[in-house]
Amino acid sequence: MTEEVSFKKLKEIFFIFLKLGAFTFGGGYAMIPLIEEEVVHKRKWIKEEEVIDVFAVAESIPGAIAINSSTFIGYKIAGRKGAIAANIGVILPSVFIITLIASVFGRFQDNPIIQAALLGVRSCVVALIGVAAFSLSKKALRDKLTVLLWLITVLCILIMDLHPIFMIISGGLIGLLVMKIMPDKVEEIIKGRGDNE
Structure with a gap:
């Protein structure tokens, strides 16, 4: 640009x-x-x-x-x-x-x-x-993994009264961990998202 x-x-x-x-x-x-x-x-x-x-x-x-x-x-x-x-x-x-x-x-x-x-x-x-x-x-929320992360986040905020900032940082760290453990799954999710744009 x-x-x-x-x-x-x-x-x-x-x-x-x-x-x-x-x-x-x-x-x-x-x-x-x-x-x-x-x-x-x-x-x-x-x-x-x-x-x-x-x-x-x-x-x-x-x-x-x-x-x-x-x-x-x-x-x-x-x-x-x-x-x-x-x-x-x-x-x-x-x-x-x-x-x-x-x-x-x-x-x-x-x-x-x-x-x-x-x-x-x-x-x-x-x-x-x-x-x-x-x-x-x-x-x-396009796949089971992102739906699961969403559900865990909602429950943590509602039940455990965790601060949203903590959840955002945790979400980023979990995303990095999932990428390390299941790189093909993360690539599939990202590719699927790009195909729908």
Whole structure:
């Protein structure tokens, strides 16, 4: 990818992520369906399968998932300049909105209308995250091995109350171990994933 990216492309990246930042309530996971729609389906900047990788990387490193994922996607599209454009775009709405809310929230937080609106927003966010999780699971859980790892992870988080960061690191280590023990199986899974892209 060349660093010589047109201003028009950078402007497009900036405004797409500005829109995503402005209309994503509930954190980075709520962004998944919106990112898929804008970046995968409409513009075909990245492949559908890459969204899983983007969010896996974004969650594995320090920082907000929305910022990490937008930076990563911006970089994939247009290098460093694309990463900067996407990052600024996704951050600006939050900075503006939270500054505005912080200045008036104390006066209105007990207002029944505000509480009702927040109740509705929370419900929609849960639905968006659920749909995103279902969509990602269809792409990521393609064989018995990945389904087994998913099930173990869910049980460890729910029953043993293990921190998600620990599970992500463990998942990476387990993946490396499986690759060492069963390299042909891992290659088959990766090839099968590539064939479906």
